[in-house]
Amino acid sequence: MSLKCGIVGLPNVGKSTLFNCLSSAKAQAANFPFCTIEPNVGVITVPDERLTRLAEIVHPGRIVPATCEIVDIAGLVKGASKGEGLGNKFLGNIRETDAIIHVLRCFDDDNIVREGGASVNPVEDKEIIDTELQLKDLETIDSQLAKQQKTAAAGNKDAKVAVSVLEAYREVLIQGKNARTVEFDSKDEQKFAHDLFLLTAKPVLYVCNVDESSAKEGNEYSRKIEEIAKAENAEMLIIAAKTEEDIASLETYEDKQMFLEELGLEESGVNRLIKKAYSLLNLETFITAGEMEVKAWTYHKGWKAPQCAGVIHTDFEKGFIRAEVIKYNDYIQYGSEAAVREAGKMGIEGKEYVVQDGDIMHFRFNV
Numbered sequence: 001m002s003l004k005c006g007i008v009g010l011p012n013v014g015k016s017t018l019f020n021c022l023s024s025a026k027a028q029a030a031n032f033p034f035c036t037i038e039p040n041v042g043v044i045t046v047p048d049e050r051l052t053r054l055a056e057i058v059h060p061g062r063i064v065p066a067t068c069e070i071v072d073i074a075g076l077v078k079g080a081s082k083g084e085g086l087g088n089k090f091l092g093n094i095r096e097t098d099a100i101i102h103v104l105r106c107f108d109d110d111n112i113v114r115e116g117g118a119s120v121n122p123v124e125d126k127e128i129i130d131t132e133l134q135l136k137d138l139e140t141i142d143s144q145l146a147k148q149q150k151t152a153a154a155g156n157k158d159a160k161v162a163v164s165v166l167e168a169y170r171e172v173l174i175q176g177k178n179a180r181t182v183e184f185d186s187k188d189e190q191k192f193a194h195d196l197f198l199l200t201a202k203p204v205l206y207v208c209n210v211d212e213s214s215a216k217e218g219n220e221y222s223r224k225i226e227e228i229a230k231a232e233n234a235e236m237l238i239i240a241a242k243t244e245e246d247i248a249s250l251e252t253y254e255d256k257q258m259f260l261e262e263l264g265l266e267e268s269g270v271n272r273l274i275k276k277a278y279s280l281l282n283l284e285t286f287i288t289a290g291e292m293e294v295k296a297w298t299y300h301k302g303w304k305a306p307q308c309a310g311v312i313h314t315d316f317e318k319g320f321i322r323a324e325v326i327k328y329n330d331y332i333q334y335g336s337e338a339a340v341r342e343a344g345k346m347g348i349e350g351k352e353y354v355v356q357d358g359d360i361m362h363f364r365f366n367v
């Protein structure tokens, strides 16, 4: 299970710049609109210092962090859903992502043109993008609604579920609201809703791309977005993407930390973004630690031990007997698995155990 995020925004707002500091697969970022034509897909590793500290104890053959896939697409413009610009073609590329990263230009620079030539206005930018995504969703809905209505009228139960979902979505979308504002009670509705892969139903993280001097506190632009995000119950993050790109190009960890400190930041934008994306999607990490590898595994918050075992292998879930669980802090404190055992700190857990973030898991199973 790997997290997938799609980056959206108007042209020239810094999407590729952000992508570049996230990903090792470098996208071309430049000062002209539609610089990105083909979507860039990058795989980034999820930063987790717990892995490093465990590796110092276990000395494994390798460390395997969790990964996250990021898709950088062409800038969207007004009319994108109707085929204007280049973005429309690529909306499909973000259809199957788990979350949307919506980049907003919150920096002044006369040399970098804003789409349409007007002055910087992230609030308006956000509305333009929202509208295009909503129109695209309406298109998805309208391509199915009439047919489902017909089938439902003939008494088909599944089609009735489909119609109730499609109509509920349609109603909010034509009011200019996002599909994510709708919630469904029944499992059947939730399933059908999920499988529509509507763009505005995905969780969103707003990234305010600010100038270097606003990296810590944000600026007037980002404060406006902050208000809107709050009202929407959405998450937002302030990142000086251009500066972060410079930081990412530095060789050593120490140099990077020094640069961050100068900006008044404790953690790079990449780290903050990934952490936010994880919490946004209710994802957590459990760890397996052995001689061969120390490895991070992603699971959904609230999952029980057998389900988490299934992330590693379906046989682990099917033949689940029990899990031996060490809390991260105990592992570090006692310094070895044996010492943890001796201290009586290893948990022997059954099928009902709810796995916690950072748990070091060892599954017992038979096939």
Ligand SMILES: Nc1ncnc2c1ncn2[C@@H]1O[C@H](COP(=O)(O)OP(=O)(O)OP(=O)(O)O)[C@@H](O)[C@H]1O
Residues within 6 Å of the ligand: 009, 010, 011, 012, 013, 014, 015, 016, 017, 018, 028, 029, 030, 031, 032, 033, 034, 035, 036, 037, 073, 074, 075, 076, 107, 109, 112, 209, 210, 211, 212, 240, 241, 242, 243
């Ligand atoms: N925070 C920032 N401050 C100043 N300049 C920035 C900042 N972020 C990005 N830029 C600059 O803005 C320009 C556009 O950036 P970028 O190519 O990343 O945009 P984009 O959103 O990917 O555009 P497109 O949709 O055309 O692909 C680049 O010259 C980049 O260096």
Ligand SMILES: [Mg+2]
Residues within 6 Å of the ligand: 015, 016, 017, 028, 029, 035, 036, 073, 074, 075
């Ligand atoms: Mg780009």
